[in-house]
Amino acid sequence: MKFEGTKDYVATADLTMAVNASVTLERPLLVKGEPGTGKTELAKQVAASLGLKMIEWNVKSTTKAQQGLYEYDAVSRLRDSQLGDERVHDVANYIRKGKLWEAFEAGEKVVLLIDEIDKADIEFPNDLLQELDKMEFHVYETGETVRAKQRPIIIITSNNEKELPDAFLRRCFFHYINFPDGETMKAIVKVHHPGIKDQLLTEALTQFYEIRETRGLKKKPSTSEVIDWLKLLLAEDLSPEDLKRDGANALPKLHGALLKNEQDVHLFERLAFMARSER
CATH class of the missing domain: 1.10.8 (Helicase, Ruva Protein; domain 3)
Incomplete structure (x- = not known):
């Protein structure tokens, strides 16, 4: 499984090497560069080139790492309990799966894009360390452990708006997209x-x-x-x-x-x- 660019995306030799190194090492590829240099498009083209589905997680300033795993909708459960809804007896009905859960439970290898990670709080990358390392996480409300059936190809983009933690950087393969000559x-x-x-x-x-x-x-x-x-x-x-x-x-x-x-x-x-x- 090797990325060699596509007819719709001009990938330099060092960029294709970085993608393939990340796939070989099974580590997230952290891509930095000026806005507008094709970082987000890279993930789409990697998915298209390798014939894989892409799952996109767009990070915002309010995004929390937990949202990528799952969210427990306690408010809806409380409302349903007041209305006497039978769904309330199964807590799983109130678990919203996040993008990491979606990627982990896919029956085939997928490309997971975590886009603009530097927009979020500084603790956001650290909160994902264990999940990206072990490719699993625990759902406390149901007691289940979600494990990746196939390790996804993870591409993380950053516009370099803030420094990322060293512990997070150690777990990534890094590439900076230089401005094209x-x-x-x-x-x-x-x-x-x-x-x-x-x-x-x-x-x-x-x-x-x-x-x-x-x-x-x-x-x-x-x-x-x-x-x-x-x-x-x-x-x-x-x-x-x-x-x-x-x-x-x-x-x-x-x-x-x-x-x-x-x-x-x-x-x-x-x-x-x-x-x-x-x-």
């Missing part, structure tokens, strides 16, 4: 826009990387944003000449796809003003 980016774009002309692509990516390297930029545009930008350029049927900027107009065409806050827009407006003043 020019040639890799061209390959990525051609997956999404296969008919794009080379001259337009070259000019657009030249501007894109110039924007990313502009000093003082608060938020650098990401891979997903350049793909959206190119979609707009193609829809407007713009030529490479239409994209060319001069000092008087430092903002790129359709810049709203690339610049996502007013500080960065003002930065390019100031650069244009300074260029005009120097004439």
Whole structure:
């Protein structure tokens, strides 16, 4: 069972190696990188490439680790007891299975995505240590132990918003997705826009990387944003000449796809003003 990328996802050699190392070691793959570099999409493509079902657990700031195992709905049970419902005699009727339970009880190997783990409380990763290590957990209300029938391929993503605990990191295989270089980016774009002309692509990516390297930029545009930008350029049927900027107009065409806050827009407006003043 080896991941080699798919026609819809450009995976670099070090990324495919990381996925396969994680599968071989039977350890979770922790993937970090800038937002928009394809971390979440990686899990979907691994599942598609290996012909496996994917289970997705989207972590939020309010998410607790226990929710990934199960939740006991005591309120519903109390209400049913007051109404004389027969279901109340079996506590299992009030156990809601979480995403880990779903992955553990699957009859076949699955890909489990724990997406954006750094959004949750700092204790969230530590609260999952034993379950991810032993591939089992205990349900106190029913007295049963849930064990993984097939060890899932676990992919965990992080946008690096907060540090993860060392004890958690020790149990993972780590990979950082570097921002794509020019040639890799061209390959990525051609997956999404296969008919794009080379001259337009070259000019657009030249501007894109110039924007990313502009000093003082608060938020650098990401891979997903350049793909959206190119979609707009193609829809407007713009030529490479239409994209060319001069000092008087430092903002790129359709810049709203690339610049996502007013500080960065003002930065390019100031650069244009300074260029005009120097004439």
